Amino acid sequence: MELIAFYIFAAIVTVSALAVVAARNPVHSVLWLILAFFTSAGLLVLIGAEFLAMLLVVVYVGAVAVLFLFVVMMLDVDFVELKQGFLSYLPFGALIGIAFIAEIALAGFARGSGNMAQFDASPGAETNTEAIGQVMYTDYFLLFQLAGLILLVAMIGAIVLTLRHKPGVKRQNIAKQTARRRRDATEAVQVEPGKGL
Amino acid sequence: MSGLIENNGLLIGWLLVLGQIGLFTLVLSLSIAFLLLLDRKVWAAVMMRKGPNVVGPFGLMQSFADFGKFLLKEIIIPAGANKTVFLLAPILTLTLAFAAWAAIPVAPGWVISDLNVGILYLFAISSLGVYGIIMGGWASNSKYPFLGSLRSAAQMVSYEVSIGLIIVTVILLAGSMNLTTIVDNQGGGFWTWHLFSFNNILMFPVMVVVFVMFFVSALAETNRPPFDLPEAESELVAGYQVEYSSTPYLLFMFGEYLNIVLMCAMMTLLFLGGWHGPIALGSDFVNQFPAWIVNLGHVAWFMAKIVFFFFLFALVKAIVPRYRYDQLMRLGWKIFLPTALAAVVIVGGYVVYAGVQT
Numbered sequence: 001m002e003l004i005a006f007y008i009f010a011a012i013v014t015v016s017a018l019a020v021v022a023a024r025n026p027v028h029s030v031l032w033l034i035l036a037f038f039t040s041a042g043l044l045v046l047i048g049a050e051f052l053a054m055l056l057v058v059v060y061v062g063a064v065a066v067l068f069l070f071v072v073m074m075l076d077v078d079f080v081e082l083k084q085g086f087l088s089y090l091p092f093g094a095l096i097g098i099a100f101i102a103e104i105a106l107a108g109f110a111r112g113s114g115n116m117a118q119f120d121a122s123p124g125a126e127t128n129t130e131a132i133g134q135v136m137y138t139d140y141f142l143l144f145q146l147a148g149l150i151l152l153v154a155m156i157g158a159i160v161l162t163l164r165h166k167p168g169v170k171r172q173n174i175a176k177q178t179a180r181r182r183r184d185a186t187e188a189v190q191v192e193p194g195k196g197l
Numbered sequence: 198m199s200g201l202i203e204n205n206g207l208l209i210g211w212l213l214v215l216g217q218i219g220l221f222t223l224v225l226s227l228s229i230a231f232l233l234l235l236d237r238k239v240w241a242a243v244m245m246r247k248g249p250n251v252v253g254p255f256g257l258m259q260s261f262a263d264f265g266k267f268l269l270k271e272i273i274i275p276a277g278a279n280k281t282v283f284l285l286a287p288i289l290t291l292t293l294a295f296a297a298w299a300a301i302p303v304a305p306g307w308v309i310s311d312l313n314v315g316i317l318y319l320f321a322i323s324s325l326g327v328y329g330i331i332m333g334g335w336a337s338n339s340k341y342p343f344l345g346s347l348r349s350a351a352q353m354v355s356y357e358v359s360i361g362l363i364i365v366t367v368i369l370l371a372g373s374m375n376l377t378t379i380v381d382n383q384g385g386g387f388w389t390w391h392l393f394s395f396n397n398i399l400m401f402p403v404m405v406v407v408f409v410m411f412f413v414s415a416l417a418e419t420n421r422p423p424f425d426l427p428e429a430e431s432e433l434v435a436g437y438q439v440e441y442s443s444t445p446y447l448l449f450m451f452g453e454y455l456n457i458v459l460m461c462a463m464m465t466l467l468f469l470g471g472w473h474g475p476i477a478l479g480s481d482f483v484n485q486f487p488a489w490i491v492n493l494g495h496v497a498w499f500m501a502k503i504v505f506f507f508f509l510f511a512l513v514k515a516i517v518p519r520y521r522y523d524q525l526m527r528l529g530w531k532i533f534l535p536t537a538l539a540a541v542v543i544v545g546g547y548v549v550y551a552g553v554q555t
Contacts, residue, residue, distance in 0.1 A: 027335060031282070034328065054317035058361070062324030063354055066331070070350050073335050073343075127313055129374065172523055 006046055012039045030069045037061045048120075051129040218299075218309060225298060229454050230260035232504070236454075236511045243515035267447035275337060275440050282336035287445040290329030290452035297322040297459050302377050304472050304495035315376040316364055319463060320357075323418065326456055327353040330420075330427060333449070334437035345436025348522065349420060349427035355529035356417040362537035363411045366544045367391055367467045370400065380471030387475035392468040400547060407540050408468045410533050412509070415460040417525065419453065421510060423517040424525055431519075461506035465499060472499040 016039065019032040037060050044053035125131040136144050191197060234249065234256065241248030249256035274280055300315040302308035312318050327350055334346020370391055371379040388395035394404050417424040428436030438449055465471055472495035483491055520528075 025279075028282075031332070038325075050312070050314050051317070054314050054321045057321035058317065058324055062321060062327075062357065066327055066350055066354055069328075069331055070347065073331075073347075129314065174524070174527060 002046060006043070009039050009042045009046065013043065026072050026075065027069070030065065030072050034061055034065045034069075037065060049128050051127070051132055221298070221309060222295060225295075225455070225458075226451075228500075229451065229458065230264070231257070232458060232507055233260050233454055235504070235507065236514070239508060239511035240515045243512070264447070267443055270443035272444060273440075273442045275339065277338040278440065279336040279338065282332050283440075284445060286329045286333035286336060287441065287448035287452070289332065290326065291448045291455070293322055293325050293329065294452040294455035294459065298455070298462075300376060301459070301462050301466070302380065302471070303499050304492040305377065305381075307492060307496070308377065311375065311377055314374045316368065316374050316379065316467075319376075319459075320361060320364060323456065323459065324353075324357050326452075329449070329452065330437050333441065337437070337440035339440055341433045341435075341439045342437045345427040345429075345433045345439075348433075349437065352420070352424065352426065352525060352529075353418055355526060356414045356533070359410060359529060359533035359537045360414045360418060362534070362541050363407050363414070364467065365541050366404070366407050366537075369541070369544050369548050370394065370397070370404075372548075376466055376471075380466055380473065383470040384473050384477060386473075386477045387470065390468065390470040390473075397547070397551075399551070400544060403540050403543055404468070406536065408464075410537060411464060411468070413528075414533060415464065416510070416513060417529065419457045419460055421457060422514040423520050425519065426522055426525065429519060457510060458503060458507060461503045461510065462499075464506050465502040469502050471502075472496065474498050 013036050016032045016035040020029050020036065023029045023032055038057060041053040041056045041061070044050070044056060123131055125134055189197065237259075238248040238256075249259035252258040252262045274283060297319055299309045300312050300318045302311065302315075330349045330353075331346045334342040334344075334349070337343070367379065368374055371382040373379060373382075383390045385396070387393060391404055392408050394400045416422075420427050426436075427433075428438060433439075438446060441449060474494075
């Protein structure tokens, strides 16, 4: 049962990953990428890492890929122009691809038999969630905090780079808007006939 | 659920599993039909109208008449649309909406899949709901749907953040991500419900604030008024649904209502004690009755709470005027996010230093 599920998931991941590269429309590429992410979450569930699987879906599929799709949809893509550069990029792309395959093969051989059943997704704890919490928040707490700090610095850097205060732009001041009352905006005037204001 | 296969052999076990899923889907679909009617009736009552009252007694069959109408009309696909994605979007919305319900326990043990990370699963699946809207808006190849889907993408991603942090506070109090355990943590009468949490009295003000934020975020997450900017009819005609007609539109609407009821169910499970009644009857009294009667009582409480929340959703739709988009973003990022973060810190500190009485 597990084996059948594994092969189904693995086949879908491979096909959708190929389709990411092969699809002509960039939006279709992103949609295939989302399918690949989602199916890899299924693979993670199969090896017992259910917490990681859910995080993959929440973070990558639910947030990162949405923003990705958001950006790609806004692009004004010229399909003819996009295909022209294919041959010039081919050697570089092939190089990266070969490097990837070599690394995966190396890892596979180094693990020896590479049996899925020997893998323990939650070493030293009952569930995968506990095991990850133990490692991240207890054993390697300092490194985890450092990684968070680095991310914070990157975030502040991005904000500083893009934040511009243009003079003369009208901005909403919510406090001022909600503080506005009827008597500030309207005035009752008795207009005499034939005179006007 | 997994016990069914182990106890009955492979073939009969699988048939039982499929039957269980089919029954749950059927009950859910029928409930949605009547909840839709309730939504329209409440809306009508607030406006001092009668609402749908022609089909069947009190208009009870209205949803079924609408269903037939949607099925029989012609499916129109715009000429410039991306046909595959255009049709895939509503199907995806409906599938995800149903898939999320697999982890919802309606009574002790009455759940299709009792996941260890049930609440994370719900959160993950509901965060995927945005894809149906984005795909539909993009594939329509038209301006209003596209604008609607862009708005929706930004809105749902923003409010997911606060929903996630609020869920963390509940997980901290319950000490588990399993929905059954979270509900059982609130089993001692209404004062132990996470909304009130009188047994951890210091947490009472925090949890009430957190619950209100969850309710508002749920409104935003399901694109309900006052946050229905993706389909604001005064600006975007009907947003991402403009080009949809007949069955695809039906699927979109059905998925949307399923998601709304799912949010009601999540609020019930996380804050209002799930299937537990407001007063714990004690095991001596309960054990007099056969197990299935007790469980039906649990289901009744669960459904009553969901209907109550749905009624609130319907009232909000009728009463509150629509937000402006910048106000929506401000509320999500500048008010809800810091408050939810503070709540996580406070609840976390309380759990560690004061210990939780469960």
